[in-house]
Amino acid sequence: MSKPKVAFYWCASCGGCEETVVDLAEDILGVVEKVDIVLWPVAMDFKYQDIEAMADKEIFATLLNGAIRTSEQEEMAALLRRKSQFLIAYGACAQMGGIPALANQFSRDQILEFNYEKCPALDNPQKTRPTLSLQDDGRNPHLPEFRNVVRTLDQVVDVDYYIPGCPPTPNLTKAAFEALLSGNLPPKGAVIAPDIALCDECSRKATKPTNVAFTEFKRPHQALADPDLCFLAQGMVCMGPATRSGCGAACTSGNMPCTGCFGPTSRVRDQGAKILSSLCANIEARDEDGINQTLAGIPDPVGTFYRYGLAKSILRRRVDLNMTASGK
Amino acid sequence: MTREWKPRLVAFFCNWCTYTAADLAGVSRLKYAPNVRVIRLMCSGRIDPQFILEALAKGADGVLIGGCHPNDCHYVEGNYKMLRRFQLLKRMLQDMGIEEQRVRLEWISAAEGDKVRKVVNEMTEALQALGPLGLPGRFEEWDREVEHLAATVQEKEAAGCACGAPAEPRDTEVAHV
Numbered sequence: 001m002s003k004p005k006v007a008f009y010w011c012a013s014c015g016g017c018e019e020t021v022v023d024l025a026e027d028i029l030g031v032v033e034k035v036d037i038v039l040w041p042v043a044m045d046f047k048y049q050d051i052e053a054m055a056d057k058e059i060f061a062t063l064l065n066g067a068i069r070t071s072e073q074e075e076m077a078a079l080l081r082r083k084s085q086f087l088i089a090y091g092a093c094a095q096m097g098g099i100p101a102l103a104n105q106f107s108r109d110q111i112l113e114f115n116y117e118k119c120p121a122l123d124n125p126q127k128t129r130p131t132l133s134l135q136d137d138g139r140n141p142h143l144p145e146f147r148n149v150v151r152t153l154d155q156v157v158d159v160d161y162y163i164p165g166c167p168p169t170p171n172l173t174k175a176a177f178e179a180l181l182s183g184n185l186p187p188k189g190a191v192i193a194p195d196i197a198l199c200d201e202c203s204r205k206a207t208k209p210t211n212v213a214f215t216e217f218k219r220p221h222q223a224l225a226d227p228d229l230c231f232l233a234q235g236m237v238c239m240g241p242a243t244r245s246g247c248g249a250a251c252t253s254g255n256m257p258c259t260g261c262f263g264p265t266s267r268v269r270d271q272g273a274k275i276l277s278s279l280c281a282n283i284e285a286r287d288e289d290g291i292n293q294t295l296a297g298i299p300d301p302v303g304t305f306y307r308y309g310l311a312k313s314i315l316r317r318r319v320d321l322n323m324t325a326s327g328k
Numbered sequence: 329m330t331r332e333w334k335p336r337l338v339a340f341f342c343n344w345c346t347y348t349a350a351d352l353a354g355v356s357r358l359k360y361a362p363n364v365r366v367i368r369l370m371c372s373g374r375i376d377p378q379f380i381l382e383a384l385a386k387g388a389d390g391v392l393i394g395g396c397h398p399n400d401c402h403y404v405e406g407n408y409k410m411l412r413r414f415q416l417l418k419r420m421l422q423d424m425g426i427e428e429q430r431v432r433l434e435w436i437s438a439a440e441g442d443k444v445r446k447v448v449n450e451m452t453e454a455l456q457a458l459g460p461l462g463l464p465g466r467f468e469e470w471d472r473e474v475e476h477l478a479a480t481v482q483e484k485e486a487a488g489c490a491c492g493a494p495a496e497p498r499d500t501e502v503a504h505v
Contacts, residue, residue: 052485074474078481105423149470156474272420273377280416281373281409286398291415301420314381319466320425323473 004060004181007039007051008090009080011073012100012150013066016167017091018042021063023170031177035060039080048076051083059083061180063090063163067100067311068151072144081157086180092166092261094153095191096271097311099166101150102303104310104317108148108324148323152311162191166261166308169247193246195265198258202240202249204230213284217297220256231257232282235297237304242268242275261308270314272305335455337364337448338383339392342372344402345437346394352441360445361452364392372396372433373406377417380431387464390430390455392447397435407435429454430461 008021022043024031038059039046051059062084068074081087092098103111116122116129133142153159163176176192179185186192199205208230218235225231231238231252239260240252251258264271279298285291298304306313341347347368353360369375372395380391393414395407414433422428432451436443 074477075481075484078477079485082478082481147473149473151474155471156477268378270378270381273381273417276416276420277377277413280412283412286408286411288411288415291412295412295416295419298416300423301416302423305420314378314385315424315426315463316467317470318423318425319461319463323469 003034003036005038005058006035007059007062007080007084008037008042009039009062009064009076010042011064011066011077011094011153012069013091013093013098015042017065017093020091020165020167020170020173024173025170027170027174031174034181048079051079054083056082057085059085061086061088063088064153065089065091065094065167067093067097068147068153068156069100069103070144070146074147074156077153077157086160087153087157088176089153089159089162091168092164092263092308095162095164095312096263096309097150097152098261098308101152101309101311102307104150105302106318107321108146109322112146148321149317150311155311160188161186162189164191164193164244164262165247169250171248172246191244191263191266193244193262196245197265198240198243198245198247198249198252198262201245202230202252202258204228204252207233209233212282214279214282214294215284216294217279219297225255225257227255237279237298239271239275239305239307241278242271259307260305263309263312271309272302272313275305276301333460335363335389335452335460336387337361337390337392337451337455338388339364339366339394339448340372340375340379341366341368341394341436342374342396342402342406343368343370345396345400346372346434346444348438349394349436349440349444352438353444354441356441358441358445360448363452363455364448371401371403371406372410373401373403373408375410375413377413380417384426384430384461385463385467387462389458389461390432390451392451393431393433394436394444394447395433397437400435400437426461427458429458 010018037044039051062080064077064080064087068077089095093100112129116124117127130143132145133140163172165172172193179192199208207228212232214235216235217237225236226234236257238257240258242264243258243260244262244265246262260271264274268274283291283294285294341350350366372393375393383391393410395410398407401407418428418431421431434447
């Protein structure tokens, strides 16, 4: 019997998720022993035509990382969906939009204008912007279209499972592979990670006060954090209470507060709104001025609370941005 | 069929003060704008910011929150929790492009039936002036970008390769970035 085929693909991502696959270290040998890798642009040479030539559902599982921003990424997502039995959103960007989804605070024009005209480090006197197609020396190359909206994978195609994290940890990846290969699968749509808040596995859990009373919010660069005390008790924004566990509390063990990359647990629809709710309710002040003074320590609520989840949040995108027609 | 747009206002009222005030407005036969849909909760402190976002996303043009005056909360602290959440939520909504007047917090005691009338009327007028928020429509508009996706891929595949017929000569070259 031939080995099950597995594909890795990346869209709007940084490459960190690919790194995790490599971080499986010697365990990756166990994986490649059991599967055939048929697509992995970052590490191996395969052609998209080979994928197109496959029968539908011929690939056993595709692990796709990165958010979806361009027409090419959409097409690849749809193609891999058709060719795969299981399509897995791998990492925070594919699951929730991730860092690239912070661009949902700006319109396409604002982004293009900054990157091709206003960026201080730019040398582009003609203000050339990418075009969808051009004539060059008798050839007619074309570029994918840059969409108005950054999307999660499941806003574009149907997704079977999610592996969270920025990036997912090797342990989770291994566990997911084991589940897939053994056929011992959770219900469709599940996030393959524990369904409980990060605090549960944080070593500082015992020092979390029953009554947190914030008088100020400090950002990590503004104070030297105590290595043992709960970040909330130190007046630091920690996304832990609104974030799924499974990372082994990597950040809080490294003396940095959680930034929320694993997304919410299954009981929460909107991670940012939930942590806003929790942090604010525990402010000490009772009058507007006092409250706002404390809240001055959170200058950018969207960037803080939706650092990885803006595309998947209830509002998804700044709502007053216009949509510009394609073809530019 | 086109119907004239009228503001849709979702109101979250606490059981002990503001909802009772709305009842009082009713039995006192006060007339106020019919645009409001009242949802009763036990306490303004029960209002999860997710409820407010969800209301807006599902088509509300504005959200009104009513709770007990400071020091009057039946559960001692609930209204303060709402006030604190509201301060940051207000800022966050502005950052997300939602006008400040669309979400309002008011303390209305059980005796203030007339304040319910006044606040609902004021807010309906403000929303009328602002125009529709129309989030469901905007989401649809955003999604139209990817509407034809699956069809495009199938089409390309059929035209491109994997089927016996020779592929059309490609006059374009795709730069995969």
